[in-house]
Amino acid sequence: METLRHVVVFIHLIGFALLFGAWAVEAYTRRFGVTPLQHIGLTIAAVAGLALAAPWGISYELNYAKIGTKLVILLIIGALLGIGQGRQRKTGSVPPAVFWLIGILTAVNAAIAVIWR
């Protein structure tokens, strides 16, 4: 059970890597867009995160304030991806505030995951 939980954490991290990595590529190449890989990363992180939000395979208490905060931030990132994709389709570009918030909030969620105990 414990090993299975570690595998789900690993999948959760793959989702995070895809979401943040795809965003970082857009920033580095100065395209500043929203891509399907970001949506895939978000979905993987969300599904694995929700599975981890249940107390199985652990002998300690989960921090539900932390998990709830991460869930709210993830929903905001999802909304921003949707808004960004819509604007990209209509106008050809994503508003800068939307683009930068996606990356910043993803990094904030990772920071919350590792720093808030």
Ligand code: HEM
């Ligand atoms: C963009 C969104 C997210 C990012 C970047 C993210 C990032 C991370 C990272 C880096 C870890 C590993 C931390 C560690 O093991 O010390 C982690 C663990 C975890 N995440 Fe997330 N996460 C996100 C969304 C979520 C969501 C939406 C939930 C639940 C609703 C969630 C629940 C958890 C739980 C419960 C763990 C701990 C696993 C364990 O130790 O058993 N995460 N997350």
